[in-house]
């Protein structure tokens with residue numbers, strides 16, 4: 001276990017310098033925090049003169065718009081490859097860095113044991129499926145992986161505000177905006193999980209040229225998505241008066257985007273009377289996704305962990321292989337009861 005950011009910097013530097021190449025993997029279904037931190041790590045590798053590859057298997061059509069926009073503007077120096085391609089040229093001296101998750105089942109491949117050297121950088125609670133490595137840095141007080149990555153980049157003396165330096169090193173000049181977007185996303189626009197340090201990082205990113213409008217534009221809703229979200233919100237059933245559960249009972253086979261379900265849970269938690277909210281639906285045939293939110297009084301991460309997912313007190317999710325969403329809905333009812341302990 002790595003205890004502080006300085007130790008993480010030293011461990012990373014040593015491991016990157018001594019490895020043959022670096023494979024960076026964000027979680028399946030990468031969001032802005034995951035992709036932002038993966039790019040930041042790629043820049044650190046470039047700075048140390050090491051070849052790096054970001055492993056993403058998600059199909060472009062399935063990707064979140066904000067992530068697509070970021071990927072589209074990346075320079076050629078950032079290599080995104082699939083896990084099958086990665087397998088072709090990984091060797092005994094390859095280093096794997098997992099960002100924005102610490103769980104085996106949330107990374108795109110199952111050959112994690114093929115790596116002798118693994119670093120985990122995350123801000124989610126560890127659980128039974130956590131990747132085993134001595135070089136694991138998990139700061140659950142950090143708002144986001146991007147908050148951690150910003151501090152790391154500073155320790156690596158990377159000049160984020162120097163567009164020319166970034167260009168010379170073929171680094172994406174928009175990196176400050178990517179990091180800001182990751183923080184904005186994971187804090188629900190700076191309203192949740194925000195500490196003095198998060199705000200400090202945000203202030204420094206803005207000073208270095210990040211632009212709030214970039215992040216806001218990235219997260220603009222499109223009409224179709226908003227209609228799917230409000231439609232699902234209207235199907236919410238209230239349990240024990242203050243737990244909202246949204247599911248499409250009428251057309252249970254409807255396929256949603258993961259982000260739609262997150263938005264529904266976000267929507268329901270904004271009401272004064274809501275203690276916790278859950279939104280569930282298929283994200284592809286045979287895969288049910290549950291997004292959960294709480295104001296902190298109901299530990300939704302704990303509730304989600306009982307369904308094979310995870311998270312923290314305020315935010316959680318689970319991805320379940322199932323063709324029977326209706327019985328999952330009942331199972332959710334069962335696990336909410338014991339988890340419903342208001343502080």
Ligand SMILES: [Mn+2]
Pocket residue numbers: 033034100123144145186
């Ligand atoms: Mn995150």
